[in-house]
Amino acid sequence: MSSDQIKTxxxxxxxxxxxxxxxxxxxVRMFDIAKDAGLSRQALYLHFPTRSELLIATTRYLDEILNxxxxxxxxxVAEKGTDRLRLYIEAWGNYIPEIYSVGRxxxxxxxxxxxxxxxxEGRMQAVREGCLAVVKQLKADGDLVPELSTxxxxxxxxxxxxxxxxxxxxxxxxWSQKRYIEVTHQMARQxxxxxx
Amino acid sequence: MSSDQIKTxxxxxxxxxxxxxxxxxxxVRMFDIAKDAGLSRQALYLHFPTRSELLIATTRYLDEILNxxxxxxxxxVAEKGTDRLRLYIEAWGNYIPEIYSVGRxxxxxxxxxxxxxxxxEGRMQAVREGCLAVVKQLKADGDLVPELSTxxxxxxxxxxxxxxxxxxxxxxxxWSQKRYIEVTHQMARQxxxxxx
DNA sequence: CGTGTCAATTGACACTGTGTAAAGTTAGGA
DNA sequence: TCCTAACTTTACACAGTGTCAATTGACACG
Numbered sequence: 272m273s274s275d276q277i278k279t280x281x282x283x284x285x286x287x288x289x290x291x292x293x294x295x296x297x298x299v300r301m302f303d304i305a306k307d308a309g310l311s312r313q314a315l316y317l318h319f320p321t322r323s324e325l326l327i328a329t330t331r332y333l334d335e336i337l338n339x340x341x342x343x344x345x346x347x348v349a350e351k352g353t354d355r356l357r358l359y360i361e362a363w364g365n366y367i368p369e370i371y372s373v374g375r376x377x378x379x380x381x382x383x384x385x386x387x388x389x390x391x392e393g394r395m396q397a398v399r400e401g402c403l404a405v406v407k408q409l410k411a412d413g414d415l416v417p418e419l420s421t422x423x424x425x426x427x428x429x430x431x432x433x434x435x436x437x438x439x440x441x442x443x444x445x446w447s448q449k450r451y452i453e454v455t456h457q458m459a460r461q462x463x464x465x466x467x
Numbered sequence: 468m469s470s471d472q473i474k475t476x477x478x479x480x481x482x483x484x485x486x487x488x489x490x491x492x493x494x495v496r497m498f499d500i501a502k503d504a505g506l507s508r509q510a511l512y513l514h515f516p517t518r519s520e521l522l523i524a525t526t527r528y529l530d531e532i533l534n535x536x537x538x539x540x541x542x543x544v545a546e547k548g549t550d551r552l553r554l555y556i557e558a559w560g561n562y563i564p565e566i567y568s569v570g571r572x573x574x575x576x577x578x579x580x581x582x583x584x585x586x587x588e589g590r591m592q593a594v595r596e597g598c599l600a601v602v603k604q605l606k607a608d609g610d611l612v613p614e615l616s617t618x619x620x621x622x623x624x625x626x627x628x629x630x631x632x633x634x635x636x637x638x639x640x641x642w643s644q645k646r647y648i649e650v651t652h653q654m655a656r657q658x659x660x661x662x663x
Numbered sequence: 664c665g666t667g668t669c670a671a672t673t674g675a676c677a678c679t680g681t682g683t684a685a686a687g688t689t690a691g692g693a
Numbered sequence: 694t695c696c697t698a699a700c701t702t703t704a705c706a707c708a709g710t711g712t713c714a715a716t717t718g719a720c721a722c723g
Contacts, residue, residue, distance in 0.1 A: 279699080298578060300680065314700055316682070382494060382575060395639070418653075418663075426640040427650065435631035443591070444622040454623065457614075461657045467614075475670080496709065510671055512711070 280318050283308045284332045287325060291372040299376065301325075323384040326377050330394065333370050342366060343401065352409035356463070357456055359405050360432060363398065364452045367437045374434055395433075402428040409463060416465040424463055431459050476514050479504045480528040483521060487568040495572065497521075519580040522573050526590065529566050538562060539597065548605035552659070553652055555601050556628060559594065560648045563633045570630055591629075598624040605659060612661040620659055627655050 286307040290299045301322055305312040319325040342365075346358035367374075374391070381388040406424045409415040415424060430436065432455065440446045440454070460467055482503040486495045497518055501508040515521040538561075542554035563570075570587070577584040602620045605611040611620060626632065628651065636642045636650070656663055 296578075298680095301682090302680085310699090311701055312681095313683090313702085317699070320682090322681070379575075379578060382492075423650065426636065426642070427654070429640070430632055430635045433631075433635055435629075435635065436626055439626045439629055439631065440622065444625070446622070450619075454619065458623065458654075458658050461661070462654050465657070465663075467661075494709095497711090498709080506670095507672055508710095509673085509712085513670070516711090518710070 279308075279310070281332075283310075283315060283318055283325070284329050287329045288333060288373060291329075291376050295372060295375075321384070321386075323377075323380050323387040326373065326380065327387060327390040330370065330373050330377060330390070333373060337366070337369055339366060346401075347404070349408075352405065352412040352414050353460075353464070355408050356405050356428075356459060359401055360456045360459060361452060363401065363432055364437070364455060365448070367434055368441070368448060371434065371437070375438075378434075398432065399425065399429045402432065406463070414464055416463060419463070427462055428459055431455055431462075475504075475506070477528075479506075479511060479514055479521070480525050483525045484529060484569060487525075487572050491568060491571075517580070517582075519573075519576050519583040522569065522576065523583060523586040526566065526569050526573060526586070529569060533562070533565055535562060542597075543600070545604075548601065548608040548610050549656075549660070551604050552601050552624075552655060555597055556652050556655060557648055559597065559628055560633070560651060561644070563630055564637070564644060567630065567633070571634075574630075594628065595621065595625045598628065602659070610660055612659060615659070623658055624655055627651055627658075 283304065287299070287304050290303055290307055301315055302312045304325070305315050308315075315325065319328060342362045343359070346355050346362055349355035349358050374394075377387055377391050381391060403421070403425045406415065406421055406428060409424075410421060415421075419427070436455070437451065440451045441448065446454075457467060479500065483495070483500050486499055486503055497511055498508045500521070501511050504511075511521065515524060538558045539555070542551050542558055545551035545554050570590075573583055573587050577587060599617070599621045602611065602617055602624060605620075606617060611617075615623070632651070633647065636647045637644065642650075653663060
C-alpha cells in the first residue's frame with residue numbers, strides 16, 4: 272500500500288525529470304507528465320499540490336539520487352584551501368549539468384510562484400555556503416588576495432560557479448564541459464589568489 | 468494624424484517601461500499597460516501584434532532614448548586596449564540597470580516566444596561584438612594573456628559583463644552599482660591581462 | 664454639408680493551461 | 694462482504710492572450 276504509493280510518486284518524479292531533460296525547448300505541462308507516468312492529469316494533484324511543488328520535489332529527488340552531498344565530500348576534507356577550491360569547482364561544476372533541466376524549469380516559475388523562488392534561492396544559498404567555506408580556508412592559508420574581503424571573495428566565487436554562468440559558457444558559447452571547468456578554475460585562482 | 472498615432476504608440480511604450488520598472492516582482496499584463504496608457508486592452512493590439520512584440524519594441528525604444536550607441540563611443544575611440552576595456556565595462560555596466568526591467572521581462576518570455584528569444588539573443592550578440600573588439604585591441608597591444616584564444620577571451624569577458632552577472636551581484640549580493648563596476652573591471656583585468 | 668477614413672471602443676468569444684470538485688471504478692486486505 | 698486507497702472520468706472555474714465584428718467620434722476634404 273504505502274510502498275505502492277511511493278512507487279507512483281517516484282514514477283512521476285522520474286517522468287518529470289525525463290521530460291524536462293528531453294524537451295529543453297518546449298514547456299512541459301502537467302498533462303505531459305501525467306501521460307508519461309501513466310496516469311491522469313488530475314491524479315498528479317493527489318501527489319503534488321501544484322506544478323511548482325512538483326518541480327521542487329523533483330530537484331530534491333535528483334539531489335538525493337545523484338548524491339550531491341557525497342560528491343562534495345572530497346572538497347570538504349581537502350587540507351589546502353587551493354585544493355579545496357579546485358575540488359569544489361570540479362564537484363559542483365560537474366553537478367550543474369545533471370540538474371540543469373529541472374533547475375531551469377524551477378527558475379522559470381520563480382516570477383509567479385513564491386515557493387519555487389524560496390526553494391531555488393535556498394538551494395543557491397547552500398552553494399554560497401560552500402563558496403564561503405572555500406574562501407575562509409584560502410584566507411586561513413594566507414592565500415587570499417588582500418584586496419578582497421571574505422564577503423566580496425565569496426560573492427565573486429559564487430558568481431563564477433553560478434548556474435547562469437554555466438549556462439552562458441555551455442549554451443551561448445558552446446564550450447565543452449571540460450573547458451568550462453578548466454577556465455572557471457583558472458579564473459577563480461586568478462581572481463582570488465592574484466595569480467594562476 | 469500620423470503624429471497622433473505615434474504619440475499613442477509612444478505612450479504605450481512609456482507605460483510598458485514604467486510598469487515593468489515599478490513592478491519588478493509582479494507580472495505586468497496587457498490589461499495593466501492599456502489602463503496605464505489610457506486605452507482599452509484590445510486597442511494595444513492595433514499597435515503591437517503580441518505581448519512579446521510589445522516588449523521587444525520597448526527595448527528598442529529604450530535603446531533609442533537612452534542612446535546606447537553614443538554611450539559606447541568613448542570606449543570605441545580609446546587608443547589603448549586597457550582603456551577601451553575600462554570604458555566599455557563602465558559604459559555597458561552602467562547601462563544594464565537602465566534596461567534591466569524590460570530585459571528581464573524579455574528574458575522571461577524567451578521560452579515561449581521565438582521572436583523574443585531572437586531579439587534578446589541579437590541584443591546580447593551585439594554586446595559580444597563589443598567584447599570582441601576590446602579583446603582584439605588588447606591582443607594587438609600585446610596585453611592579452613597568452614593562454615587565452617581570442618574566442619575564449621571574448622567569451623569570458625562576455626560572461627563577466629552579462630546581465631545575469633549584474634543581476635547576481637546587484638540583486639543576490641546586494642552590491643552597489645559602483646562596486647559592481649569596480650570588481651568587474653578588476654576581474655576582467657586579472658583574467659585577461661594576468662594581473663591587476 | 665455630406666462622405667470617407669482612422670483611431671479607438673465595446674462586447675463577445677476561442678484557446679491554453681492550471682487547479683478544483685464530485686461521482687464512479689477497481690483491487691486488496693480485514 | 695465490506696472498507697479503503699488509488700485512480701478515473703467528466704465537468705467546471707479562472708486567468709491571460711489574442712481575435713473579431715459592430716459601433717462611435719473626430720477630423721479632413723471636396
